[in-house]
Amino acid sequence: MHKLCMIGTGYVGLVSGVCFADLGNKVICVDQDKNKIDKLRKGISPIYEPGLDEILKKNIRDDRIEFTSNLKEAVKKSDIIFLCVGTPNKKNSLDVNLSFVFKAVKEVIKNINSKKIIVTKSTVPVGTGDQIEKLVKKKKAYIISNPEFLREGEAIRDFIYPDRVVVGSNEVKSKKILRNLYSPLISKGAKYVSTNRRAAELIKYASNAFLATKITFINEIANLCEKTGIDVEDISIGIGLDNRIGSRFLRAGPAYGGSCFPKDTKAIVSTADKFKSNLSVIKSVIKSNQNRSDLLLKRLHSIIKKFNNKNVSFLGVTFKANTDDMRDSSSLKIIPYLSKKGAKIKYYDPTGSKKEFNNLKNVEYANSIQNCISGSDIIIIHTEWNDFKSINFRKLSKNKKLIIYDMRNIFSPTKIEKLGIKYFGIGR
Ligand code: NAD
Numbered sequence: 013m014h015k016l017c018m019i020g021t022g023y024v025g026l027v028s029g030v031c032f033a034d035l036g037n038k039v040i041c042v043d044q045d046k047n048k049i050d051k052l053r054k055g056i057s058p059i060y061e062p063g064l065d066e067i068l069k070k071n072i073r074d075d076r077i078e079f080t081s082n083l084k085e086a087v088k089k090s091d092i093i094f095l096c097v098g099t100p101n102k103k104n105s106l107d108v109n110l111s112f113v114f115k116a117v118k119e120v121i122k123n124i125n126s127k128k129i130i131v132t133k134s135t136v137p138v139g140t141g142d143q144i145e146k147l148v149k150k151k152k153a154y155i156i157s158n159p160e161f162l163r164e165g166e167a168i169r170d171f172i173y174p175d176r177v178v179v180g181s182n183e184v185k186s187k188k189i190l191r192n193l194y195s196p197l198i199s200k201g202a203k204y205v206s207t208n209r210r211a212a213e214l215i216k217y218a219s220n221a222f223l224a225t226k227i228t229f230i231n232e233i234a235n236l237c238e239k240t241g242i243d244v245e246d247i248s249i250g251i252g253l254d255n256r257i258g259s260r261f262l263r264a265g266p267a268y269g270g271s272c273f274p275k276d277t278k279a280i281v282s283t284a285d286k287f288k289s290n291l292s293v294i295k296s297v298i299k300s301n302q303n304r305s306d307l308l309l310k311r312l313h314s315i316i317k318k319f320n321n322k323n324v325s326f327l328g329v330t331f332k333a334n335t336d337d338m339r340d341s342s343s344l345k346i347i348p349y350l351s352k353k354g355a356k357i358k359y360y361d362p363t364g365s366k367k368e369f370n371n372l373k374n375v376e377y378a379n380s381i382q383n384c385i386s387g388s389d390i391i392i393i394h395t396e397w398n399d400f401k402s403i404n405f406r407k408l409s410k411n412k413k414l415i416i417y418d419m420r421n422i423f424s425p426t427k428i429e430k431l432g433i434k435y436f437g438i439g440r
Pocket of ligand 1: 020023024042044045048079098112115116133161162163164271344
């Protein structure tokens with residue numbers, strides 16, 4: 013049993029904290045946001061993540077996890093301290109804003125009462141661990157990099173059954189302790205990658221940059237498919253079956269978004285620039301992805317012609333299914349654009365209404381799929397929730413000129429067209 017402190021109870025800190033508790037450790041989760049702590053103490057998760065509520069409640073009941081805003085006490089009572097705070101980009105910059113990390117580090121250092129292990133789980137640029145180490149005087153703590161690879165929407169499963177656990181440390185003692193902490197996952201098949209600290213920091217950015225590249229690659233191939241009368245789904249299958257390529261992250265769709273890929277691709281470029289190394293591929297990926305929303309808006313123009321007074325139903329607004337995370341979702345570009353052009357938009361998301369759209373003209377939240385679709389001229393499917401896959405469009409809409417723009421290719425074009433509905437997908 014290890015005594016752990018998680019600083020930051022967001023998607024990473026909360027999920028890791030709850031899962032570490034479930035593995036039998038004693039966990040104290042700290043957040044500066046008192047509202048989050050109040051909710052968590054009552055067993056209510058402030059984020060939507062499938063399966064999280066159940067294991068949160070179970071571990072509170074079994075007294076393995078507690079929540080506090082008192083960082084001082086939490087640090088004193090713990091042996092291993094995980095930094096799980098946000099690392100967004102600085103405003104209008106490729107650089108990472110490390111202020112949350114260093115604020116937390118300084119508070120931790122102030123309150124160290126015995127030798128600790130400080131683990132950076134936040135995604136941080138190469139050399140951040142070295143900077144933290146310089147702040148820790150008299151060798152009162154080991155500094156480790158242990159990047160997190162969980163995906164929102166699959167976070168619990170990804171944490172418990174990760175492909176790999178990466179631990180970067182420049183000495184042996186803390187490595188052994190971390191290996192021991194992760195041993196229940198390693199014994200279930202997770203590969204354990206032990207590296208030096210800088211390599212672990214870069215592994216995280218290189219992984220995300222590679223995945224973003226894969227998505228952008230298939231999105232550009234989808235553009236070519238649209239011009240050549242080919243279905244990109246056939247291409248994804250045809251190339252994905254090559255083991256060297258692999259089929260995952262080869263689904264064409266809107267611009268990639270979320271809390272990681274947009275910021276991490278920029279951050280790795282910023283790091284490379286500092287070391288005078290040119291990451292030209294990743295620079296192209298960033299540019300292509302930024303252009304993608306404009307490209308889809310152009311496509312929408314060619315489908316709808318005139319937006320004014322058109323009834324648009326928007327299904328799913330988060331950056332992907334099974335999460336409530338709106339960060340960098342392409343809906344944040346598409347919905348305001350449609351509103352500006354005079355369309356009347358009703359949107360539905362299984363995780364509820366979003367404050368981001370509160371002040372937009374003619375944008376309202378519909379509390380069910382049915383209410384969202386009724387009276388619609390065009391239905392835009394923006395995320396691939398299972399809830400949308402079995403919609404009976406003909407039952408819910410009597411509009412004879414109904415159009416569907418399926419941005420996730422979840423429907424078969426022929427089946428939809430058989431219903432007398434005009435269908436548009438991505439790259440088909
Ligand atoms: P988040 O914004 O959801 O959560 C961060 C939390 O930290 C917030 O609740 C905030 O209140 C808290 N916080 C900030 N400063 C604090 C302080 N000094 N003391 C106490 N609490 C503090 O962030 P997230 O999505 O969980 O991401 C955290 C890190 O993990 C980032 O570096 C991110 O890149 C990385 N990461 C995220 C994901 C993901 O899917 N979200 C996956 C892998 C890695």
